[in-house]
Amino acid sequence: MEETAIEQTAEAADPGTSTKRFRAKRDAILAAAAEAINEQSAKGMTFADVARRVGLNTTSVTYYFKRKEDLAAACFEQTLERLQAMLDESLAEATPRDRVARYLALNFERLAAIQRGEETAFAILSDLRAMEEPVLGRLMTGWREVFRKTRSLWGTATTRAQTDLFGARAHVLLENTFWLPIWLVRYEPDQFARVEERLMDVFAHGIAAPKARWDPELIDLAHDEPEPGREAFLLAATRLINELGYRGASVQRIASQLNVTKGSFYHHLDAKDDLVLACYKRSLDTIADAQHLADERGGSQWDRLSGTIATLLDVQFSERGPLLRTTALSGLPAEGRREMVDRSNRIARRYAGTISDGVAEASIRAVDPLIAAQALMALQNAAFDMRKWAGTMPRDRAIAYYASTIVFGLFDDRVLNT
Template sequence: MSSTDIEPAESRRPARYHAKREAILAAAALAINEQSAKGLTLADVGRRVGLTTTSVTYYFKKKEDLAAACFSRTLDKLLEILDQALEEPTPQLRVRRYLSLHMARLARIQAGQEAPFAVLSDLRAMEDPLRGQLLAGWRTVFRRTRSLWGSPATRVHADLYGARAHLLLEKTFWLPVWLDRYDAHEFDRLEARMMQLLTHGVAAEGQSWAPELIPLVQIQDDETVNRDAFLRVATRLMNEVGYRGASVERISAELKVTKGSFYHHMDAKDDLITACYDRSFNIMTTAQRLSDTVAGNHWRRLSSVLASILNLQLANGEGLLRTTALTSVPAHEFALMLERSHRIAQSYAGMISDGVAEGSMRPVDPFIASQGLVALQNAAFDMRSWASTMPRERAVALYASSLAFGMFDDRVLEAL
């Protein structure tokens, strides 16, 4: 499915029709970004563009059709950017072009000249057949992104290029979270610093990938269903189908308990996402705090934190709550959680600054590097299927290598 696949009769409609349809799509994308696709309503979109609900249904019969059209539009735009990037002759120039096109788009959005994309976090929560069509579109985007590095020579190169593609996409999806701290006239400088990070990574010349895993959680082997068990299952389901898709019934069914058991541990479902975020944030801050116990330089400490969190994220049955679920929380809770995420990034920035001063890390921009690290650990949950095809240690090393050594350095393969 593609928003460009317009039926002949549709293409003959007047320009006014297409202009209003574009306005509806832009308003719907904003609504999805604010409150998720599940929270989207035709009435809300109508209010945003000055139309009645009935008038909106003239363009989109159901809210599911409108959400799917928004997601399809995002996928189409990503393919357009990737096709332009693929015109360049080398992987490094292709990634540079890809990043430059995204930064230019975000500058236009900040100037009010272009509407934002609809974020794709709720794509998996759509119902079939729309879900299947959209996921097929996403796989096309992923394969096109992976092709920025050319044809892989071996299976391990294919795995590495897949990790790089996923992380590059996630880094660009994460940009709007922190880029609003800067004015558009600074974007060229930020782009250059991001490209430096993508090219060379954080680790200084001569540093290797030899992390020490930090114990973060204790997984119970018995069948006792405690509060943490609810949080682990709820975290996984919200990552997979969104907050609104992770119903109390579905969570309870996964644990083979009654809804009453759920409410024994939680006063209300609205408390669930806050509890899941608290658990996830606590795990991340624990890893940062315990890094002081790791022997070696600051790079080894940072890489140990990263490896430990990725080891958790890539495991079946575990994981941290993705920040994409933030679209489902009330505005005041959203602000508090986002601020806590920024504090975690700030802690990473401090670790990176120490490493730069010591010489174990490159002289990168600590803030940009820390946001890249947050994006990396946040997105890793979606790579569990990819990771299941190889030893966990290899998956962690391959996925982390983009931040450690850059997206064009294959030295991580020497250690595998």
Template sequence: MSVVAEAESAPSAVKPRSKARFQRKREAVLDAATDLINQHGARGTTLLEVARAVGLNTTSVTYYFRKKEQLAAAVFERSLERLHDMVRDAAAADTPQQRVRAFVWQHFALRTAVIRGEARPLASLSDVRTLDPELRTPLEKRYQAVFRDVRTLFGEWRDPDHKALLTARAHMLLEVVFWLPVWLSRFAINDFERVADRLQDILEHGLATGDRRWAPRRLGDQALRDELPPMDPGQENFLRVATRLINESGYRGASVARIVDELNVTKGSFYHHLDAKDDLVLQCFRTSYKRIAVIQWWAHREGRDEWDRLTSAIAALLDLQFSGEWPLTRTTAIHALPPELRREVVERSDRTALRFSGTLIDGGREGSLRLVDPVIASQLIMSTFNSAYDLRSWASSLPRETAIRLYASTLVDGLFDDRSLSLAE
């Protein structure tokens, strides 16, 4: 049963023509809500804004969806249905490579149609976690079904280790297509086919040259702390807990009350360190990008060549994400920020990607890394380690070194090379 079946009960007794009109208007409401959720997040979207976008008043919108949460759930449900259809279409291809290529190309085609005003985008699914359990749980089950079908694009798993690797590949591939609209806007539509080919080249063959072996340097927790500038212990505690709650439950879930309750302190102590909740989210992002920069420069300083530097940075970032104690802030939280603060976060993200681009260019020149498009590859690196926190349960079932190696292999070896399974710890 649909998670919004209750909201659809209104037209059950009307005539077919009226029912068709109801469905058209309902779709228009969903279209408008999708655009607003992608811009402002589910929390920042109001029924009043949706009503204005479709030329209705708020009371009229509640005829289609009685509550804002029901509307958000319907938006996510429709996007999951569309995403699942894309997976099923791709599954008809003969080989794993062809299936992945077909799946990725559908997202390029969708972006083309969206830009031309011929289709609606998929909703960002990250805010599903902000919904109440009765709406969130069915959507999470639907996403799990989509995920399993994406995993089967790579074929059947042979044993538990191979299943773990295919799980990492499915997660990475989904993050690639979810992150695609963020950076694809930098390219002209006429370049999309070329960009898709270069993206597919990285997905198929990875970043490593044929003779390179996974052997990154390790940066422990204490070593990372030693590399970072000193921070007030009280503020550090707030940022650590807030980042984890934002990643797990979204902006709404990371309430000031929940943060101070977990730390067993007063609300006054929160506002002693931070002015407001928006300031908290911004500081979480600033601290995350500072930690990434420190890891990048540590890897640059210690590495023998660009392959060593890149793999050491990736391993350190994945270790940070899989530990779960103080992860990096998920970029999906950016929707919670006002536009003027959002720009700063985007600029910091771009600078981080540029550093990876420099590593890729230098590595290609010296021969330690494959010659790939550095702009595209750097965005794949960003999306892969940023989303790794969501796989911490998967990682906890494996030795940490194995989890890091298998997940990193999606980048360094590509999505179809099983060499990471044969590497000894």
């Protein structure tokens, strides 16, 4: 039912404007906006769409939020507040492992409640950096506090190496919980407890066999450029889309970074949707090439898996990277998005196959292959965000620290001694 002018006036007359009805309607608008952001990105979300989702008119929505940017910012702030509340509850536990287990459990509880219709999803943070100042500064301060609290799940670091390792663990934990809604839908709700247990097993003990060593051999991914300039164009576009989101990375910005005209863009691609699909295909081709070449090279399944992981992290941390984040798919037409998600799923299944074969030959620990594969997908997908972190140390150390989070688990310090 649409809100009337009389109702608006009555609420405005309330000195606190925090009546139950006001809060309930504001919360409904935030929930609808979060849903729109998750489907279309923050820049793609419109007042008209949000109003339609909650049965209001556009004017009624502007009563609560004057500008679309204010609504998007409120959604992101709500996400950050919820994350901090879950982290605060987790920090009350006695040990790092108990804290991580509690944080994971809270995420599963939240997703189960969403499945039952008792809660609504909060806005994903992939578009946060595309916001403008002064809102961006406020949101980034909130994000840094979320990251700091997550890192503190492991206690206080006593050395710089520990600080670096705890930072990698915090990032991988957060990204895995952000990735959960993407693949958890493949399981029935009554299986959530089992999935949580298996994922926590990967977090606690990793995927490597007990005597496995981290000594990967990088794979040579060098290949001839199919079209002069196209690779550089896709690389620049990938970096900007990862940083600013699909809608934040305009054609003009991409062209400006390469110091070319917008006309050059249309020489390479017909439309912006084609650009994102080409960037995503380039990234998925890179991952698939690494997997294929690792199999061609042979060795144990652990050798193949560790070589693939190390090579892809090297790509993410180097100038020849990065790979496009899957969050860039929001805003794409459904058909193109479905095609890329299907390809991504095939890559995850190949990881699962390698893990399953490794379990059989005892070079990889007995884990749930499908769940461990999704943990690896989250790890490699989000490594782009850790480029500055990786740049503060030798590349091989950055790769070892970051990979150790899933390879040896979130509580094994052996990588500090390598």
